[in-house]
Amino acid sequence: MSVSKYSEGRPYAKIASQAFALACGLCTLLSVSVLVLLLWNIFGFGWSSLSWDFVTSWPSRFAAKSGIWSALIGSLYLIGVTALFSVPIGVGAAIYLEEYAPPSRWRSLVQINIANLAGVPSIVYGILGLGLFVRMMHLNRGVLAGGLTLTLVVLPIIILSSQEALRAVPSTIRQASYALGATRWQTIWHQLLPISLPGILTGVILSLSRALGEAAPLVVIGAATFVRFTPKNLITDDYTALPVQIFNWTEQPQVAFHEIAAAGIIVLLTVLIAMNALAVILRQRFSKKVRW
Amino acid sequence: MSEAISPRVPLRVAPRALPRVPTGQDHEDLTKHGIKVTAADVNFFYSEHQALYGINLAVPKNCVTALIGPSGCGKSTFLRCLNRMNDMIDGTLLRGKILLDGEDIYQRGTDVVELRKRVGMVFQKSNPFPKTIYENVAYGPRVAGVKKSVILEEIVEKCLQQAALWDEVQSRLNDSALQLSGGQQQRLCIARALATDPEVLLMDEPASALDPKSTAAIEDLIFELKDTYTIVIVTHNMQQAARVSDQTAFFYEGHLIEVGRTTDMFTHPREKRTEDYITGRFG
Ligand SMILES: Nc1ncnc2c1ncn2[C@@H]1O[C@H](COP(=O)(O)OP(=O)(O)OP(=O)(O)O)[C@@H](O)[C@H]1O
Numbered sequence: 026m027s028v029s030k031y032s033e034g035r036p037y038a039k040i041a042s043q044a045f046a047l048a049c050g051l052c053t054l055l056s057v058s059v060l061v062l063l064l065w066n067i068f069g070f071g072w073s074s075l076s077w078d079f080v081t082s083w084p085s086r087f088a089a090k091s092g093i094w095s096a097l098i099g100s101l102y103l104i105g106v107t108a109l110f111s112v113p114i115g116v117g118a119a120i121y122l123e124e125y126a127p128p129s130r131w132r133s134l135v136q137i138n139i140a141n142l143a144g145v146p147s148i149v150y151g152i153l154g155l156g157l158f159v160r161m162m163h164l165n166r167g168v169l170a171g172g173l174t175l176t177l178v179v180l181p182i183i184i185l186s187s188q189e190a191l192r193a194v195p196s197t198i199r200q201a202s203y204a205l206g207a208t209r210w211q212t213i214w215h216q217l218l219p220i221s222l223p224g225i226l227t228g229v230i231l232s233l234s235r236a237l238g239e240a241a242p243l244v245v246i247g248a249a250t251f252v253r254f255t256p257k258n259l260i261t262d263d264y265t266a267l268p269v270q271i272f273n274w275t276e277q278p279q280v281a282f283h284e285i286a287a288a289g290i291i292v293l294l295t296v297l298i299a300m301n302a303l304a305v306i307l308r309q310r311f312s313k314k315v316r317w
Numbered sequence: 318m319s320e321a322i323s324p325r326v327p328l329r330v331a332p333r334a335l336p337r338v339p340t341g342q343d344h345e346d347l348t349k350h351g352i353k354v355t356a357a358d359v360n361f362f363y364s365e366h367q368a369l370y371g372i373n374l375a376v377p378k379n380c381v382t383a384l385i386g387p388s389g390c391g392k393s394t395f396l397r398c399l400n401r402m403n404d405m406i407d408g409t410l411l412r413g414k415i416l417l418d419g420e421d422i423y424q425r426g427t428d429v430v431e432l433r434k435r436v437g438m439v440f441q442k443s444n445p446f447p448k449t450i451y452e453n454v455a456y457g458p459r460v461a462g463v464k465k466s467v468i469l470e471e472i473v474e475k476c477l478q479q480a481a482l483w484d485e486v487q488s489r490l491n492d493s494a495l496q497l498s499g500g501q502q503q504r505l506c507i508a509r510a511l512a513t514d515p516e517v518l519l520m521d522e523p524a525s526a527l528d529p530k531s532t533a534a535i536e537d538l539i540f541e542l543k544d545t546y547t548i549v550i551v552t553h554n555m556q557q558a559a560r561v562s563d564q565t566a567f568f569y570e571g572h573l574i575e576v577g578r579t580t581d582m583f584t585h586p587r588e589k590r591t592e593d594y595i596t597g598r599f600g
């Protein structure tokens with residue numbers, strides 16, 4: 026093996042490189058082991074309480090009889106409402122900013138604000154939702170108000186990730202499409218959206234996963250914690266959500282409630298995994314139309 | 318380029334086009350079909366940087382006009398002015414007029430989408446869509462409103478045949494266009510541009526990535542097409558310019574130095590710089 030004449034000046038380069046790789050490996054190991062420990066803990070604690078009965082029962086004053094059905098359905102409704110509003114508005118805003126708005130001070134201002142809004146703590150959106158949806162628009166404390174509040178929380182993330190996905194489409198594709206006499210909308214619909222869809226979907230799923238786990242803004246706008254029915258009216262009926270219910274159970278003094286809280290977390294994780302699986306399936310379906 | 322250009326122009330007459338392309342008479346009168354595109358005192362700016370200076374050029378109808386000149390002299394820029402593709406670049410500005418059939422395409426109220434259907438373009442770098450071969454060619458007619466698959470299939474086959482690609486791809490029209498080789502992709506882009514049935518076809522070095530055989534096929538195609546289309550082609554290959562074009566325009570550093578009939582230009586250029594360039598002394 027011949028040693029380059031330049032490496033003589035750096036006798037420690039190789040050792041340094043190996044040390045850095047080792048340090049990176051340790052960091053990975055640390056974060057993975059924390060995660061494993063956490064899951065281990067939760068599964069160990071909650072597994073015995075988990076049953077089909079637990080999933081399909083109403084909450085109760087007795088931990089042993091308590092179930093998570095109303096919270097599970099409430100969360101699914103919330104995610105549905107949130108997706109209904111945040112996906113079209115978010116993707117639409119991203120398309121406008123990337124494909125229509127000419128570069129201007131105004132656009133940069135909007136852009137900076139969206140980036141900042143993505144970093145605002147969700148409880149602040151809860152207060153906004155309380156003022157805007159619950160009080161001003163008289164949406165009460167129903168699923169609609171909750172979903173709209175969560176829409177506020179995730180909208181900046183959906184816009185930013187969709188913009189990123191659109192920006193990743195090579196500009197030569199746009200040029201080719203316009204040069205063939207396609208309109209802006211045709212170019213967006215036939216070329217840009219199909220190509221950027223996997224990226225957009227990833228952003229949407231990440232955002233909705235976040236919405237699923239949010240408790241703080243829902244507590245602020247007044248989601249209930251003890252609901253023995255599933256909401257029929259999206260405005261007037263009370264509802265609860267998985268993180269709110271879990272939070273409530275962990276607040277109880279009895280250990281039995283802590284156990285069902287852990288079981289609730291397992292349910293929450295399952296819904297999350299199901300959502301991500303759905304995203305993978307959708308992505309594969311749609312990407313059939315694009316042939317890289 | 319070190320080879321001297323033979324004065325016998327065109328150097329290689331495409332065999333298929335022979336009956337239709339008489340070498341002498343036809344070149345006599347370039348404008349016998351009229352003028353298709355006219356650039357009148359065109360100045361073009363990329364923000365601060367001026368790329369074109371006072372270009373005056375008439376593109377005769379049913380003729381091939383070749384744009385030649387060293388790299389960076391503004392050939393592609395000029396080509397993109399003709400179908401307003403430069404509009405897509407932020408901060409660009411055009412001063413002057415470009416007339417298509419006598420109408421200024423830069424005047425207010427011009428329908429750019431309609432314009433680009435009339436003035437098709439093949440780019441310097443091939444840029445197929447990440448779709449099937451079939452969908453690539455069918456895209457132009459589709460966005461123009463053609464829905465019947467019988468008609469689309471007909472167009473796709475005809476255009477792929479014109480671009481000398483049909484034989485290679487007819488059995489795999491539903492494969493991704495990106496699986497094709499570089500040269501095949503470029504011919505696909507030519508087929509795609511033909512599918513919109515434009516009046517003017519702009520070609521930016523369409524043969525730069527092609528082997529001699531496909532290049533010959535493309536040149537044959539250009540010969541055939543000029544019966545129906547008006548063609549503007551950018552090329553770095555002097556023989557190619559000499560072979561395919563009726564009129565040649567020599568650009569240098571954003572200026573149009575000389576324009577004239579290809580036969581004249583390659584035999585006795587008026588300008589010293591033109592002569593130096595086409596004989597390969599610089600560029
Ligand atoms: N998008 C752009 N923004 C700014 N300047 C540009 C842009 N495109 C081209 N230019 C500049 O304009 C000048 C002309 O470029 P152009 O691409 O028209 O040259 P060309 O003659 O086609 O060269 P080549 O033969 O290498 O393709 C060059 O100086 C180039 O740097």
Ligand SMILES: [Mg+2]
Pocket residue numbers: 392393394441521
């Ligand atoms: Mg160029």
